[in-house]
Amino acid sequence: MRAGVKHIVFMSTAGARQEEEPALSASYWRGEQHLIATAPAWNILRMNFYAESFVQQAQASLDRGVLTGLAENRVAFAARGDVAAAAAGILIGDGHAGAIYNATGPERLSGAERAALIAEITGRPIAFLVIREEQLRAGLTQAGLPAEVVNIVSSIQASFAVGAFDIVTGDVERLGGRPPKPLRDVLAGALIGRRSAFANHSISMTSL
Numbered sequence: 001m002r003a004g005v006k007h008i009v010f011m012s013t014a015g016a017r018q019e020e021e022p023a024l025s026a027s028y029w030r031g032e033q034h035l036i037a038t039a040p041a042w043n044i045l046r047m048n049f050y051a052e053s054f055v056q057q058a059q060a061s062l063d064r065g066v067l068t069g070l071a072e073n074r075v076a077f078a079a080r081g082d083v084a085a086a087a088a089g090i091l092i093g094d095g096h097a098g099a100i101y102n103a104t105g106p107e108r109l110s111g112a113e114r115a116a117l118i119a120e121i122t123g124r125p126i127a128f129l130v131i132r133e134e135q136l137r138a139g140l141t142q143a144g145l146p147a148e149v150v151n152i153v154s155s156i157q158a159s160f161a162v163g164a165f166d167i168v169t170g171d172v173e174r175l176g177g178r179p180p181k182p183l184r185d186v187l188a189g190a191l192i193g194r195r196s197a198f199a200n201h202s203i204s205m206t207s208l
Contacts, residue, residue: 007043024155071160
């Protein structure tokens with residue numbers, strides 16, 4: 001505010017609420033409350049979980065043949081470009097001050113539906129398995145990830161389980177002027193090359 005900034009758009013997370021660290025939304029909630037209390041003009045754009053970040057989980061799950069989660073949850077994954085378009089729409093548009101928006105994808109997909117989508121795109125079988133948080137933490141720790149990363153991943157999965165990202169709005173199209181990209185499109189762009197590599201590997205193995 002001292003720099004003369006008149007309007008701040010704060011990028012927050014879907015389902016932001018008051019809770020204790022290391023919960024995912026704890027710091028976002030504090031940021032939202034500080035902004036509301038101090039900024040002369042503000043907007044909050046709560047982002048759903050990035051579709052591109054889920055790609056990383058999908059790729060790792062293919063190697064194990066199973067996608068895991070803490071519950072049979074639903075998430076409306078948002079593409080990064082769509083979130084950026086929504087933020088730009090707030091900045092260049094009028095009449096937004098004091099509003100809270102949610103940038104989401106166009107559909108809510110369950111864990112089983114996400115696994116089926118990965119299998120359809122890659123041509124490889126993959127199942128969805130509900131696990132306990134202790135199992136998740138143990139697996140991440142055994143993989144050599146530092147405690148901070150284990151806490152973040154566990155917090156994200158816990159947010160999935162309580163429905164923090166189980167929300168679909170029209171805010172991306174309203175603000176960005178275009179419909180949000182489905183998770184299928186983001187996954188296909190990242191995983192189709194992997195499907196071809198797997199097919200070529202299978203052909204090579206059968207020819208031995």
